[in-house]
Amino acid sequence: MNISISQELCRRLINDCYTKLPQESCGMLLGTIKGNHLEVKDFIPISNRSNQPNQHFVMDSQEWVEQWNLTLHNSKEIIGIYHSHPSTPAIPSLEDLTTLWHTLPSYWIISLMNPKAPEVCAYSLFPSTAKNPQHDCGNVLLYEKIPYVLK
Numbered sequence: 001m002n003i004s005i006s007q008e009l010c011r012r013l014i015n016d017c018y019t020k021l022p023q024e025s026c027g028m029l030l031g032t033i034k035g036n037h038l039e040v041k042d043f044i045p046i047s048n049r050s051n052q053p054n055q056h057f058v059m060d061s062q063e064w065v066e067q068w069n070l071t072l073h074n075s076k077e078i079i080g081i082y083h084s085h086p087s088t089p090a091i092p093s094l095e096d097l098t099t100l101w102h103t104l105p106s107y108w109i110i111s112l113m114n115p116k117a118p119e120v121c122a123y124s125l126f127p128s129t130a131k132n133p134q135h136d137c138g139n140v141l142l143y144e145k146i147p148y149v150l151k
């Protein structure tokens with residue numbers, strides 16, 4: 001799989017994450033899927049409802065459903081989600097890998113650990129049979145970085 005995203009959109013995505021600091025930002029990415037090529041066309045920030053929003057994100061379910069309905073009406077596709085890591089690298093955490101987000105084609109993490117050099121990484125998540133080492137319920141997802149082209 002490969003992805004393209006415009007520099008302008010990438011810059012706005014990073015900017016959204018900066019404006020939410022010290023909290024994690026999160027939201028959905030909209031675009032098109034043709035064969036194994038994803039093109040990111042837009043993103044929609046969703047409110048972070050975690051009770052520890054500086055370390056975690058939980059998307060507001062009502063906003064998610066409203067936006068999801070809008071995408072159906074506008075024949076857009078949700079091609080992934082994004083969230084920020086305010087002070088850790090752009091690598092999926094164990095928490096990121098014990099979710100159901102592998103059901104979407106891409107999973108983006110924006111790290112602001114180095115404020116002068118934000119890092120944007122896109123991943124594919126896959127189900128696996130590996131058990132979560134911290135809890136005896138649920139499995140840990142596998143991940144693979146997806147290359148993207150800035151246009």
Ligand SMILES: [Zn+2]
Nearest residue numbers: 085092093096
């Ligand atoms: Zn994360």
